Amino acid sequence: SQQGEEDPQALSIQEGENATMNCSYKTSINNLQWYRQNSGRGLVHLILIRSNEREKHSGRLRVTLDTSKKSSSLLITASRAADTASYFCATPAPSGTYKYIFGTGTRLKVLA
């Protein structure tokens, strides 16, 4: 079963709007990462948030982590057409910290 699962599976918004996607996981973690993938090719690391952090910002990205609910959210503010991509959360596998489990992703489409 998936350690991390994103929600929604797909999201379509207008340019300038905010996009929020969520990730839920099952077991305790010490960190959670978000990645972006364009056109089904390589992933790009966006942000890592540790279990002792509640919120983290990077440019137009804001990530929150609620360890009590075992969930994280990624907010993209003032979205642009170039933000169109799939977004994945990755969490450490229960067996060890070096192995990360990726969810199935949220496909975001930003309409110009």
Added chain:
Amino acid sequence: GAGVSQSPSNKVTEKGKDVELRCDPISGHTALYWYRQSLGQGLEFLIYFQGNSAPDKSGLPSDRFSAERTGGSVSTLTIQRTQQEDSAVYLCASSLDNRGETQYFGPGTRLLVL
């Protein structure tokens, strides 16, 4: 600075043939990962290298899949007697240390087995 590179970019092969996929990680990165991604799906972990050793091969789908890493650098993923269900994008990633935080991905190899 060079990122992670993979070759070939695309590979079309006939069912039953063997294929070799290559990954060149970022210089100095000790950890190397192979993942498989089927169309519209998430990433499936295949194998992890720490240096030249592979402490976790649990994700390899069958004994037709093998991987090696030499000199703590280049890695090859070999699929023997390919099947149509092996068709997918194979992604390689490297990480500076063994914690797997901040993985740098290559562009992937798109494999199509006819």
